[in-house]
Amino acid sequence: MRKAEQLKQIVAKEAVNYVKDGMKLGLGSGSTMYFFMKELGERVNNGLKIVGIPTSNKTAEWARDFHVPLTDFSKTQELDLAIDGADEVDPNLQLIKGGGGALLREKVVAASAKEFLVIVDESKIVEHLGKFPLPVEIVPFGWEVTANKIAALGCEPERRIVNDNVYITDNGNYILDCKFDKITEPEKLNNELQSLVGVVDNGLFVNMTSKVLISNPEQVKVMDKES
Numbered sequence: 001m002r003k004a005e006q007l008k009q010i011v012a013k014e015a016v017n018y019v020k021d022g023m024k025l026g027l028g029s030g031s032t033m034y035f036f037m038k039e040l041g042e043r044v045n046n047g048l049k050i051v052g053i054p055t056s057n058k059t060a061e062w063a064r065d066f067h068v069p070l071t072d073f074s075k076t077q078e079l080d081l082a083i084d085g086a087d088e089v090d091p092n093l094q095l096i097k098g099g100g101g102a103l104l105r106e107k108v109v110a111a112s113a114k115e116f117l118v119i120v121d122e123s124k125i126v127e128h129l130g131k132f133p134l135p136v137e138i139v140p141f142g143w144e145v146t147a148n149k150i151a152a153l154g155c156e157p158e159r160r161i162v163n164d165n166v167y168i169t170d171n172g173n174y175i176l177d178c179k180f181d182k183i184t185e186p187e188k189l190n191n192e193l194q195s196l197v198g199v200v201d202n203g204l205f206v207n208m209t210s211k212v213l214i215s216n217p218e219q220v221k222v223m224d225k226e227s
């Protein structure tokens with residue numbers, strides 16, 4: 001396994017220790033979460049009782065593969081703990097997410113959880129958000145108009161293309177990857193983006209994170225609101 005993959009696996013294994021019997025979980029998306037789902041499945045096979053709401057079709061697929069029981073918001077509206085990866089984490093625990101296109105469901109799930117645990121390797125830690133292009137989910141209808149309005153906020157939006165096809169989210173929308181370079185006021189930008197007609201949501205997760213676990217080759221560090 002490559003070093004980067006190993007770091008993801010290490011932090012994912014540590015995160016599973018935060019899961020307690022009887023918890024209702026939010027299950028994030030992305031390659032770090034793959035390792036989490038695998039480890040969680042092993043604990044479930046050993047008797048751990050949990051249920052989870054997946055944030056993407058892919059995570060739901062992993063849950064089936066690893067025998068992790070799923071539920072949905074019709075049965076429960078409050079989760080004990082949501083666990084998810086991130087594309088960037090700043091010193092105030094603000095995040096950019098959505099590199100895998102799952103930001104909308106991830107945000108709905110994180111917002112309904114009492115605690116939001118973020119798991120990353122050290123490459124995701126930044127001084128300022130924005131080097132990673134900010135994913136913004138928009139409705140396809142009139143997307144060119146929405147893209148122009150987002151560009152006026154000071155970025156270069158690019159419609160996401162994957163394997164020569166326009167990328168469509170699990171919710172049937174487009175993603176614009178927006179190069180801001182440096183986001184100095186995440187909260188303000190989040191509010192500006194959310195106020196635009198056509199924008200469904202964006203990858204800034206502002207004041208949502210309870211704790212971040214960060215793996216490096218020596219250890220897993222904990223960053224929380226108090227530290």
Ligand SMILES: O=C[C@H](O)[C@H](O)[C@H](O)COP(=O)(O)O
Nearest residue numbers: 030031032098099100101102
């Ligand atoms: O849409 C994807 C999610 O926001 C992921 O949590 C994020 O992109 C990090 O993914 P990975 O663990 O693959 O780096």
